[in-house]
Amino acid sequence: MEISRVTLEIFSKLEKKWLTTHYEGKKKTRVLSIDGGGTSAIVSGSALIRLEDQIQAKTGDSNAKIVDFFDIIAGTGIGALLAVMINADDGNGRPMYTAKQAVKFVTDNRSEIYKTKTVGVFRRKHIFSGKSMDKVLNKVLTRDDGKVLTLKDTCKPLLIPCYDLNTSAPFVFSRADALESSSFDFELQRVIRATSADPAMFKPVPLTSVDGNTCCLAVDGGLVMNNPTAIAVTHALHNKREFPLLSGVEDLAVISIGNGVLSNLTRRKVNRYGQCRTSSVVDIALDGVSETVDQMLGNAFCWSPTDYVRIQSNCYVVGNVGPTMEEVLTERGVESLPFGGKRLLTETNGQRIESFVQRLVSARRSSIPPSPCKDIALTPLVHGR
Numbered sequence: 001m002e003i004s005r006v007t008l009e010i011f012s013k014l015e016k017k018w019l020t021t022h023y024e025g026k027k028k029t030r031v032l033s034i035d036g037g038g039t040s041a042i043v044s045g046s047a048l049i050r051l052e053d054q055i056q057a058k059t060g061d062s063n064a065k066i067v068d069f070f071d072i073i074a075g076t077g078i079g080a081l082l083a084v085m086i087n088a089d090d091g092n093g094r095p096m097y098t099a100k101q102a103v104k105f106v107t108d109n110r111s112e113i114y115k116t117k118t119v120g121v122f123r124r125k126h127i128f129s130g131k132s133m134d135k136v137l138n139k140v141l142t143r144d145d146g147k148v149l150t151l152k153d154t155c156k157p158l159l160i161p162c163y164d165l166n167t168s169a170p171f172v173f174s175r176a177d178a179l180e181s182s183s184f185d186f187e188l189q190r191v192i193r194a195t196s197a198d199p200a201m202f203k204p205v206p207l208t209s210v211d212g213n214t215c216c217l218a219v220d221g222g223l224v225m226n227n228p229t230a231i232a233v234t235h236a237l238h239n240k241r242e243f244p245l246l247s248g249v250e251d252l253a254v255i256s257i258g259n260g261v262l263s264n265l266t267r268r269k270v271n272r273y274g275q276c277r278t279s280s281v282v283d284i285a286l287d288g289v290s291e292t293v294d295q296m297l298g299n300a301f302c303w304s305p306t307d308y309v310r311i312q313s314n315c316y317v318v319g320n321v322g323p324t325m326e327e328v329l330t331e332r333g334v335e336s337l338p339f340g341g342k343r344l345l346t347e348t349n350g351q352r353i354e355s356f357v358q359r360l361v362s363a364r365r366s367s368i369p370p371s372p373c374k375d376i377a378l379t380p381l382v383h384g385r
Contacts, residue, residue: 028253032070033229036077036222037259039114045103046325047257052099054357067155074159074232076221080195087154137189149188151178161221162194182211194218227290229256258312298336
């Protein structure tokens with residue numbers, strides 16, 4: 001009887017310890033996703049700078065970086081360039097660039113990254129110069145020791161989509177795949193070229209893995225996954241090697257950052273014959289993909305809405321014309337409602353980022369997951385929806 005009592009006490013203590021470790025100590029897997037769209041990155045740039053500033057302010061650590069508080073990062077198009085820059089490993093396990101440095105680089109080099117040239121018989125068609133973008137990307141994604149960075153050279157898991165013309169299917173560049181095999185490891189500068197290759201402005205981009213065994217002919221990832229949040233969430237849920245304790249969306253904390261609205265609601269989308277204007281189709285597709293993914297994630301997180309935050313500006317963006325960074329942060333946030341529609345929040349985008357960072361920092365310092373409760377005053381309509 002004495003042995004049974006001691007055994008029971010031992011197993012009770014072990015059970016208590018196991019429950020504490022696996023439930024109270026279970027932290028959220030944190031996802032950062034950055035949309036493609038446009039060439040200015042005004043919306044995503046302002047959000048990333050505020051995100052990193054808040055992380056440093058709330059931790060009291062001026063050296064804290066975005067990658068320190070996220071477990072997986074995804075980006076499409078210009079969002080992929082920012083995702084790569086804040087995630088690129090300097091060789092010592094730390095990111096090569098701060099959010100401010102990444103955004104400043106994009107702003108200062110925008111004219112070279114998206115340098116136009118004229119083509120055609122009468123030199124009337126304007127397209128972007130792939131050679132100019134290659135030159136700029138090579139400079140920023142090559143270490144001082146001369147190493148050209150590949151998918152393996154990131155601090156945290158990375159996902160970047162494109163569309164492969166050879167297979168007529170989406171293709172996702174993944175650090176997890178690159179670590180498994182060199183046949184899925186690609187130079188980061190070529191990956192960014194692939195996901196940014198808008199077929200209206202760039203030629204398709206041929207890519208070959210570092211070992212030469214895998215090839216693809218890529219066009220813009222935004223055509224199929226302009227908002228890469230869905231692939232990031234799906235990857236995390238199914239990648240048990242990197243995320244062994246993740247069982248469902250209740251174990252995730254996601255911030256999805258848009259890049260502004262591309263399809264102008266006030267501009268006519270049909271011509272005088274009632275046909276959809278060709279010039280508006282791509283913008284409609286990009287916005288449609290982003291909105292659909294946002295709606296899906298809103299449904300998935302309807303029982304824990306604070307674990308999914310979407311930062312977007314509803315101002316129309318074209319080229320480098322759009323809201324200022326300050327206007328993006330002071331604009332009131334918008335949230336997708338379960339099963340359709342949106343609602344306008346009283347919190348601004350900047351305040352939503354601050355609240356999200358507070359939960360991130362608290363989760364890191366405490367073994368207790370943040371509360372999913374939400375108590376925010378709302379107004380019902382945005383754009384009549």
